[in-house]
Amino acid sequence: MEFFSSLHQAQTSDEIAVKERIVKELLAYCNTGEYAALGTDFVPEVFVEPSYARRCRIVPPRELPRRRRLRTAEDLALQVHAILHIEYSAIDLALDAVYRFPEMPLAYRRDWLEVAEDELRHFRMLEKILEELGFRYGDFPVHQGLFDAGVHTAGDVLERMAVVPRHYEATGLDVNPRIVERLRSRGDLPGAEELLAALETIYREEIDHVRKGDHWFRRVCAERGLDAEETFFEILERYRLRQGRGEVLNVEARREAGFACSELLRLGAVECGE
Incomplete structure (x- = not known):
């Protein structure tokens, strides 16, 4: 099996069914004896546009x-x-985490293929709700902020783990409960109950995704002899990423995902039980 060319195909295709098929095949392949012979000298391609560019009109965030x-x-x-x-973007970012860093071990590759599998399932749940409301993916304009984050962190797996799962996905854990709260007051809208159920599933599984990012971030820091907390905040500052505010930081979920209380207090948490 051409492991990296399959990843390339999955990542550049705008067909969700293609991505689903390849992720399933690659996960199965990772459990075969053939996988042991997979080399690490692959040189990944630099992508110049997201795969959804053929399906969506991309605009600056201010024009959404x-x-x-x-x-x-x-x-x-x-x-x-x-x-x-966001879920579509997360599919490609999970695939890119495997494609972009061939030096990483089997357990890392399996983790991010499993994340891609989860994100694909999330996409299907939400796509069904959207279509029942009479719309399709691509009917509204989108921005490419997460794609850009992947491009900017393409040179270092440590930066990728800090910026994507430990910043952007963790921010999603902060935002999810606020969306749920808004929806609960409008349960009379068609699709609202289905969206609430989907968001509960996504929330639970995104904690695991952030936890995986936390694990690999800390592991690479240890291998390089770096202090994980200081390195994380150095990367946030380098990328000018806005830190959370105490009143919206989801301390419980972030703690479950691996964040230390000292980190959360520096991010703005008012309190954090050890």
Whole structure:
């Protein structure tokens, strides 16, 4: 099996079914004896545009339609589409985490293929809700912020683990409960109950994704003789990533995902039980 060319195909295709098939094949391949012969001298391609560029109109974040109060089915569809786009981006980022860093061990590759598998399932759940509301992925404009984050961290797995799972995905853990709270007040909207159920599944599984990123971040720090906490904050500063505010930081979920209390207090948490 051409492991890296299959990853390339999955990552550049805009067909979710293609991504699903290849992820399933690659996970099976990782459990065969043939995998042991896979080399690490592969040189990954630098991608110049996200795979969804053929399906979506990409605009600067300031030009995205404003998400209004949830009054109509279209308001809800806009919210679903925004989350769906995050999940699509997360699929490709998980695939890229395997494709981009061939020096990483089997356990790392299996972890991020499993993350890709989860993100694909999340996409399918949300896509079904969106289509039942009368819309399809690509009906609203999107931005490519997560793709850009992948490009910017393409040179170092340590930076990738810090920026994508430990910053962006962890921020998703902060935001998810606020979306759920808004939705609970509009359970009368078609699709609202289904979206609540999907968000609960996504929330639970995203904690595991952040935990995997935390594990590999700390492991690479240890291998390089670096202090994990100081290195994380140095990377946040280097990328000018806004730190969380205490009133919105999801301390419980972040702790479950591996964050230390000392980190969370520096991020702005008001308190953190040891």
